[in-house]
Amino acid sequence: MRVLLSTIGSRGDVQPVVALAAHLKRLGHEVRVCAPPDFRAQVEGLAVPFIPVGPELRSTGKTGMVAPPTPQQRRQLIETTVADQFTALMSAAEGCDVIVAGGYLVIAGRSVAEHLGIRYVMAAYCPVFLPSPHHAPPVFPMLGDTPGSADNATLWERDQHKYAIFRDPLNAHREALGLAPVTDVRAHLFTDKPWLAADPVLAPWPPTDGLDVTQTGAWILPDERQLSAEIEAFLEAGEPPVYFGFGSIRAPQDLSRAMIESARALGRRAIVLQGWADLSLVDDADDCLSIGEVNQQALFKRVAAVVHHGGAGTTTTAARAGAPQVVIPQHSDQFYLADRVASLGIGVAHDGSTPTTASLTSALARALEPEVAANAKGIAGTVRTDGTAVAARLLV
Template sequence: MAGLAVRLRALGAEVRVCAPSDEEFAKLLARVGVELVPAAEPVRTLVTGAAPTAEGLPQRAAAMVAAQYEAVAAAAEGCDAVVATGLVPAVAGARSVAEELGVHFVYVTYFPTMLPSPHHAPYPLPLHPLPPGTTDNRELWELNAHSFNALYGPGINAHRMRIGQPTVDDIRGHVFTDRPWLAADPVLGPWQEPADLDVVQTGAWILPDERPLADELVAFLEAGEPPVYVGFGSMPMHGSTDVAQVAVDAVRAQGRRVVVGRGWADLGLTDDQDDCFVVGEVNQQALFGRVAAVVHHGGAGTTTTAAGAGAPQVVVPQLVDQPYWADRVAELGIGAAHDGPTPTFESLSTALKVALTPETSARARAVAATIRTDGATVAAQLLLDELSR
């Protein structure tokens, strides 16, 4: 979203970003001079806190609709368009604001399998697992629509009634619209046709990062062969009590040094050996071009950044879109998909052996040359063109 905001501003538009109040988001937007209107509680609180009970999920969804509606209403005053992404209840709240203001609304997702298609299955929703043995994608998406209605419908429709808007029968269609945008690279995350939705694939929205790497990190990189980066971003890795130790041991077993990304799992050094270096917030665009491989959770941003840098990847997927990105990395031959969310020394070593081969490295460099960097520009121009019409 920051990448889109910067490109819109370069084309002469005024932009506000309404995002959760996490310190990371505030610093990011401040760095590029984009106005932030804080929305609701920090994402980090949601991710790292206790998981809601089955009974509590619908209530949490209902509260999120209302909170997001209030925040976006404040942010969107005087605006001509609302572009929304994220959790379904939050997007529903944003769409209600757009309806109320009578302005253009765009829903965007960062991975293809969020959207209904005969070419892939949906990801399982909380409390609504996919039925075993059912392989017909259209049937699975029909069940998915019912799950959307059951999980999110009561809260969304109760809020719409409170603010005087009509209720909706198809929650998924209401949130996604009939012309959603897909902000994913067409090589890394292609949208397959024919499909039922009129999907607009813009390419990934990349915010160029010009920050230099810290002197201490540069010195570490230059002190030996390229290390392996290990970091799991916003994933707390609750299922892995010793994930830092497992990762460091597996990388060392391949004869490599390690750069550990602290992230929301709060990874750190496992001993005082000089073959490990810990980083917090870092310019991944600059760092990933200088490492032998990237071990990560498979978020859309990290996967795209590593692919663009030509770095082989090991994806340890945790949830939602991450299994999709793990599969794409393996299918493209630019790395390995770890089997499951909980790495062991043996399983991670197996994946690293694939990622660190010369063949994988060569393939990663070849694919990097095809990754587009103009997705945010394409999207910004498209949005302004739609508004002018």
């Protein structure tokens, strides 16, 4: 079978697709990945063909606020994004039997599959991307969203309108391919039979009329890399440290200082992931270590707690490792996952997206309580690891 896996976004969007690609390749299937150019080395490192789409995204992770685009800038960005996707996917899907769209921004995927007469599957990474009266849609503060600002039905209606900006450029390309126009862009992209590539304990799907959702479990890429000698030496030099990281998203101002000072206030050492935000240490004291790309699956088993932004991948990895969590949500599904971590008793949802030393110290102190650590250890054994195998069986 020949499979095209495509996604748009940062590492949290790409990593699950890479995991599924690796599993399909091990089963002997022909697989290709279409994703932002930042991830070429990772995909090609697995000997999987890579087709870039859109611009590099790493610059979006720098610390600090960015003004929302003007309506004209936003319209131009959307038109460019959609055009780039149709160009890349039309080429990448040649000879394929199925297109799997990971995440929620693969605007061209279904249309290209329809034009080529092949199967199309959309997979969300969190329940909040799929409409249901049981939860609110993802939160995007830069678009004026605030958590809990209205009832779920109203919020889902607003969410549907957010996709309208894609309708005209999408339909222009569909017309060029001889396809009928789309009126409800969100329903078109997600279909009425989407997959949910999320763990059923961390992020369960509530049965909802109108959607036939298949929950596969999270798509996790096994990481066999050894921790560096520097990290090993730091871990062995004292009690388990607190891990701080914001992955590949933008970080609030002065986050590094708040992180390190909160750990020190509780007598803890700290490991700080530089990430795309280039987080750095505030001094050269030996109680803190700055690191780059790392095997989180190995590291999280040896830390006292994980403080992060609430991305689905990091949340799942920390839960698998049995590490207590402090989630500082910034946007999208991160607010939902912060609430899930808190409701499961495996960590703390930070109140607000911009922590201070005092607020983060308070949240971290609660996460380090013995009861939370015990809950985190208990949940660890329930997190499924067969998500890619389930997805592969469904494809075949």
